[in-house]
Amino acid sequence: MKQNDYGKEAFNLRLTICRMVIKLPLLAGLILLGTLLVGGGYYLKNVVLRENPGYIAQSVYHVEYAVESEAEIGAVYINQTSWNTYVHSDAFLGAVQALLDGKEIDRDVLSGMLEAYLASDLRVPSIEVRALDKDLCTEVHQAVDEVMVTAVPKQLREIEAVAIMDSEKEAYAYLPDVRVGRAFALGAVLSCFFVIVVFLIKETWVDALWLPVSLWKRYSLPVVGTLASRELVQNMQFHFDGKEKVAVCPVSSETDPVLFLQSLKEVCGEERLGTWYPVPAPVLSPEVCKKLREADGILLVVEQGLRGNAKLEPVLEYLQQQECVVTAAIMAIADERLLRLYYCLGKDEV
Numbered sequence: 001m002k003q004n005d006y007g008k009e010a011f012n013l014r015l016t017i018c019r020m021v022i023k024l025p026l027l028a029g030l031i032l033l034g035t036l037l038v039g040g041g042y043y044l045k046n047v048v049l050r051e052n053p054g055y056i057a058q059s060v061y062h063v064e065y066a067v068e069s070e071a072e073i074g075a076v077y078i079n080q081t082s083w084n085t086y087v088h089s090d091a092f093l094g095a096v097q098a099l100l101d102g103k104e105i106d107r108d109v110l111s112g113m114l115e116a117y118l119a120s121d122l123r124v125p126s127i128e129v130r131a132l133d134k135d136l137c138t139e140v141h142q143a144v145d146e147v148m149v150t151a152v153p154k155q156l157r158e159i160e161a162v163a164i165m166d167s168e169k170e171a172y173a174y175l176p177d178v179r180v181g182r183a184f185a186l187g188a189v190l191s192c193f194f195v196i197v198v199f200l201i202k203e204t205w206v207d208a209l210w211l212p213v214s215l216w217k218r219y220s221l222p223v224v225g226t227l228a229s230r231e232l233v234q235n236m237q238f239h240f241d242g243k244e245k246v247a248v249c250p251v252s253s254e255t256d257p258v259l260f261l262q263s264l265k266e267v268c269g270e271e272r273l274g275t276w277y278p279v280p281a282p283v284l285s286p287e288v289c290k291k292l293r294e295a296d297g298i299l300l301v302v303e304q305g306l307r308g309n310a311k312l313e314p315v316l317e318y319l320q321q322q323e324c325v326v327t328a329a330i331m332a333i334a335d336e337r338l339l340r341l342y343y344c345l346g347k348d349e350v
Helices: 013-022 024-048 070-076 080-087 090-097 107-112 134-150 180-205 213-219 232-240 257-268 288-294 306-321 336-345
Strands: 055-065 114-118 125-131 159-167 223-226 246-250 297-303 328-332
Touching: 013 024, 013 180, 013 336, 024 180, 055 070, 055 134, 080 090, 080 114, 080 125, 090 107, 090 134, 107 114, 125 134, 134 159, 213 223, 223 232, 232 257, 232 297, 232 328, 246 257, 246 288, 288 306, 297 306
Parallel strands: 223 328, 246 297, 297 328
Antiparallel strands: 055 125, 055 159, 114 125
16 A cells, blocks of 8 residues: 555546446436526527517618619619618608608607618618507508608609519518527537536546545555455455454445445355454544454445545545554445446457
């Protein structure tokens, strides 16, 4: 056993994959929860709690520019930004207000209802009208059509005439682009990414004991395996052959040495372990070191998982100070599914 020089294993990808497989139900549940939070939040906000999106009406126009040939249109055409500037100007809005049958609509409100667009054809602009009230949207839309046809050619010298190519007869309910399916898919991807990243960080950050072989790699402790190991009896014979008085000492206070020794006798046989005796964990009863020094051998019982490593090093250092030499260690409370999967995946390795 190394004297106060405990090593640290390199990253074990096979063990990490096995741990991920074992934890698959938990990871899948977290991914599902994240998917529901993202997709459900999107659905709740944009569908269930969505405010009335209002109504929309749109017209497409054909503009005849005051040019002698089509080649000159590129020099005088009105781009989309200029169309929007003009549509929101006082001249245009005033002409629209004059056609609204005496309805007093705030000019800023009216301006917010209008939006101009320009297609790839420079002569085909369109104007979109949006409002919360369907009748108001339809009325404003009709007024805009009339202003475009009658007033715009008079107000803009670059334009000779404007004709309506396509116009909605009445406003229709506006349906926003709500993509619930994509929101759930995005939630699933993000949840999967973050769950895996957090899992990997946790696995590499927490220095836990999952494999019996880790006891040898980190602490140079001979290990006999677990209670379910097929080679347990042979390993016990090798390490404890000729030793009559063997102390079974757990590292953790949560492990009952009496019960563990009873389980060990059921596996290895009462006749072989008849003179073995249990001692409490050193953290509970430091005076047990006297009994440990009197023993012919010491079997150290180490728990698997997150609790084992944090408690093992202080116990090993204490036993070294008390000149108690550990003959071998055994891993208790082992996850046999994890061990079977780990060694199954590695059986083809050289």
